Amino acid sequence: MAVSGDPKSRGELKIFDNSDELATDLAEYIAQLSEFSVKERGVFTIALSGGPLISLMGKLCQAPYSKTVDWTKWYVFWADERAVSKSHIDSNYKLAKDGFLSKVPVLNSHIYSINDNATAEDAAEEYEFTIRQLVKVRTIDVSAISDCPKFDLILLCMGADGHVASLFPHHPALEDKENWVTFITDSPVPPPERITFTLPVINSASNVAMVVTGEENKATALCLALSDCNEETDALSSPARMVWPANGKLVWFLDKAVASELDGSDSGVGSQ
Structure with missing residues (x-):
């Protein structure tokens, strides 16, 4: 594994030889954050995405984590969701339920999926209202900033176009600073209707993990996401580059395939 990172960089980069090594380290990372949060606040609030992320979380369902993680203290949310039924193949809830949540003892009452009977707009409003209520009682912490x-x-994945959650390049939702949860009806990849956390919410997290593997030729998008912002680059062309927690930590979990185009001299990646 290669590791790099300093406070002025695009976060800590972890590059693994294969997906199994990545999954092993990801499980340990999540378990440690869970333990720390439960000790500090009595709960662990985690937001999931779709894509290959859920399968890469699979080692959490195995020993030792299946027994050592305090699953009853988990509160589970979605950073984005498709406006489809919970039984639909495109549902991020279904993906997480089938591949992860059904295999660990997270309390059903602590799993907050969207209203799949509502329009995308109404579902976004309801989801934000739910989150606001949980902030009021401090189940979810609040950013002082x-x-x-x-x-x-x-936990986020990145698409081949650089999108994260359901925030796509040059989409107006990228500039939404008023809402915590917004909706789109024109996703460039199906299904078109989705709800998503806005960038201010993502960038207010204590920890953000970007999990990116080499399928779908994402290497070029990764290079853009990790490049320095300057006058000649358009930040809106790479939503992933706009993920930068204001008072938190950003960690990239990458496999060698997706990291293949990174310039070691620019990224600072070195062997550990």
Whole structure:
């Protein structure tokens, strides 16, 4: 594994030889954050995405984590969701339920999925209202900087176009600073209707993990996401590059395939 990172960089980079090594380290990372949050606040608030993320979390369902993680203290949310039924193949809830949540003893009452009977707009409003209620009672922490919810961990994947959650390049939702949860009806990849956390919420988290593997030729998008912002680069072309927690920690979990185009001299990646 290669590791790099300093406070002025695009976060800590962890590059693994294969997906199994990545999954092993990811499980340990999540378990440690869970333990710390439960000790500090009595709960662990985690927001999931879709894509290959859920399968890579699979080692949490195995020993020792299946027994050592305090699953009853987990509160589970989604950083984005498709406006489809919970039984639909495109549902991030279904993906997480089938591949992860059904295999660990997280309390059903602590799993907050969207209303799949509502329109995308109404579902976004309801989801934000739910989060606001949980912030009021401090189940979800609040950022002292932005007054946004401060999730203990937000787990994200990145698309081949650089999108994260359901925030796509040059989409108006990228500039939404008023809402915690917004909706889109014109996703460039199906299904078109989705709800998503806005960037202020993502960037208010205590920890953000970007999990990116080499399928779908994401290497070029990764290079753009990790490049320095300057006048010649358009930040809106790479939503992943706009993920930068204001008072938290960003960690990239990468496999060698997706990291293949990174310039070691620019990224600072070195062997550990």
